């Protein structure tokens with residue numbers, strides 16, 4: 001069975017939902033379809049939540065009404081029959097009643113998560129009702145019944161495996177299964193989510209859980225491009241990537257994939273294909289274990305990086321220093337992305353500022369600490385084994401006019417990372433495009 005995930009723009013208009021229905025029914029094969037919220041909905045829900053949290057109730061209700069109106073228009077375009085429309089109206093009014101109820105009671109993190117889950121709950125129920133209107137048989141499987149995260153916010157694949165398999169077994173004759181991306185339950189059994197863009201992650205997690213033959217991520221672009229198409233004009237799709245290359249690009253900013261999507265796929269060796277709903281015949285990108293060897297494949301950029309430099313003469317010829325330093329980051333569950341060292345200093349980067357002040361306090365005992373915010377990691381991905389020549393020279397020739405704060409090369413065979421001030425990001429991505437491709 002294949003897993004097909006359709007993102008926000010792919011279900012963002014009634015015509016797009018019609019197209020998704022056409023795409024999933026074309027070959028008659030059994031599949032599990034993961035849907036995101038209608039594009040813009042999750043952003044609106046988060047804005048509504050912020051207003052409720054600030055007790056700006058009038059503004060919150062105004063925003064809820066506006067979103068509700070947009071769905072009333074949406075369903076008029078989605079359904080062709082009075083029965084279909086009545087079903088759509090019932091779905092929408094039920095969910096907006098619930099959203100309004102959240103604005104009327106004490107609002108905590110728990111309620112904020114229930115609120116943002118509404119996007120995927122609405123889109124899947126509207127789509128399911130559309131399939132029913134078209135007499136297309138399908139089953140709607142609630143993601144909240146099988147998607148779980150543990151206390152460290154790690155998804156629990158064995159739980160999904162057990163519960164999703166059982167759910168599918170209850171529908172032996174069903175060909176199409178529909179479920180929600182992004183949403184899950186936490187160890188308290190509350191509604192939670194896999195963070196922004198998390199529907200991609202749902203797709204690979206359920207793909208792993210059912211040992212899918214392939215996971216397809218259908219979006220609004222024809223695959224992973226060699227550079228960020230939002231910033232660079234002449235980018236092109238990459239036909240093939242390894243799991244490691246794709247994971248690196250996703251983690252370092254290629255928005256087409258949630259940063260962790262590749263992990264479960266790699267673990268269970270499930271190929272991931274990136275495809276374009278607007279151009280279904282395009283080849284897209286295939287992500288798998290082995291691919292075409294090619295020097296430099298792509299560039300991505302991740303913003304919001306904080307660089308921390310610790311300078312200490314105690315490091316000179318000492319051992320155990322790095323362990324003590326990294327224990328502080330471990331204590332605050334703050335991942336470190338890049339590291340460079342010299343005899344008397346270590347520079348590293350983090351992207352989660354939550355515990356920055358406590359971390360600085362604790363590492364200050366080791367030496368003098370400098371912090372630079374608003375940094376960007378530019379990640380250049382390809383196959384650069386230790387025998388490869390000239391990769392680094394090409395990269396630095398391309399960006400010779402841009403100040404570089406840190407460089408990381410040789411950590412793996414497939415990436416060079418450089419840290420620059422975010423002010424220079426667009427210029428660097430464009431210069432790398434000119435110089436490398």
Ligand code: ADP
Nearest residue numbers: 007008009219221223224225227228254255256
């Ligand atoms: P969806 O709503 O389908 O999940 P997203 O907006 O999350 O879609 O991801 C698709 C978008 O990712 C594209 O429209 C594109 O602007 C952006 N993007 C950023 N970097 C890349 C890249 N390297 N290749 C392709 N798309 C990219």
Ligand code: ASP
Nearest residue numbers: 036042182196197198199
């Ligand atoms: N709807 C969620 C978001 O906008 C999840 C997703 O689309 O992948 O972040």
Ligand code: MG
Nearest residue numbers: 007197255256
């Ligand atoms: Mg996305």
